């Protein structure tokens with residue numbers, strides 16, 4: 001069965017071509033891309049388009065399993081291997097035998113477990129926790145992450161040998177804002193899906209409203225578009241959507257953004273968790289807008305002694321045209337410059353981990369040279 005990604009952009013067409021070549025083989029695949037971009041969809045496609053499709057697809061979220069039990073979950077354990085191991089247990093790799101294992105959020109896998117995992121990748125063998133004999137499995141491995149694994153390797157959070165082994169086949173799904181031609185198609189698909197599901201008549205959308213959607217940044221990618229379609233259909237039954245409806249609904253600018261989202265009732269736990277995460281992301285966006293406000297205030301209060309001549313100077317007009325990513329980058333550049341590139345201090349001010357600041361420095365390609373040039 002061929003289950004390809006929906007989209008008519010050059011990037012999705014290329015991904016679908018790669019999927020057709022790679023899926024029927026047994027090679028391991030690393031899927032990367034921002035949250036909500038469709039990594040799980042790709043993992044499922046690989047399994048469904050493989051000769052293993054009638055065997056299990058076991059999905060493991062490496063980020064959700066506590067470090068202390070991840071090895072026993074993945075590889076199983078012998079009876080008595082640790083307190084509480086009252087009987088022998090199969091791990092996910094054994095459960096996935098002859099099928100596919102999808103290791104989601106692989107960037108969260110502890111370093112000690114990565115060693116064991118690399119061995120499975122290379123030999124198909126492992127030992128149970130507390131066990132002393134090798135177990136051999138025939139499992140196709142698919143992994144995904146929204147982290148920058150190269151940066152994780154640099155920070156010694158991810159093993160380089162495992163990274164090089166994994167990335168040999170890497171399917172990268174670009175964010176929705178970089179493949180705008182998919183937006184209309186996905187909008188059509190999701191609106192049809194939800195109008196049927198809810199038995200609501202959908203009367204289409206005005207051209208200027210569609211243009212707005214095409215130019216919106218979709219920080220939550222396809223998931224955000226999907227959620228948007230569901231709620232806008234439910235809230236505007238039988239109405240042709242206007243620019244006003246869309247703008248009101250997306251609340252692109254202000255802080256009520258989280259509270260204005262409809263509460264999702266009757267969803268599966270996984271979907272509810274995704275929605276929760278999506279809301280958390282929007283809250284972060286709202287925090288960034290707060291920082292923007294504070295900086296604007298700082299700027300207008302002007303020339304305190306503590307400030308340096310590299311003061312934050314961006315015109316109001318330019319600020320109003322910036323999207324969330326531009327703002328985040330600008331805030332980072334400003335704080336790094338102000339704190340003499342002290343990542344630790346910058347991370348404290350932003351209430352984030354130094355690691356996430358390093359990731360962002362890399363993501364936005366910020367260097368001391370840029371700081372000097374731009375200031």
Ligand SMILES: Nc1ncnc2c1ncn2[C@@H]1O[C@H](COP(=O)(O)OP(=O)(O)OP(=O)(O)O)[C@@H](O)[C@H]1O
Nearest residue numbers: 005006034035036037038039040041146222223226
């Ligand atoms: N090309 C697509 N066609 C149809 N639906 C899509 C597409 N891409 C994503 N979706 C839908 O968007 C939602 C998010 O996709 P998915 O769960 O695969 O994202 P993800 O990259 O795994 O996100 P996360 O990193 O948060 O786990 C899902 O409901 C999925 O069905």
Ligand SMILES: [Mg+2]
Nearest residue numbers: 036039040104
């Ligand atoms: Mg996912």
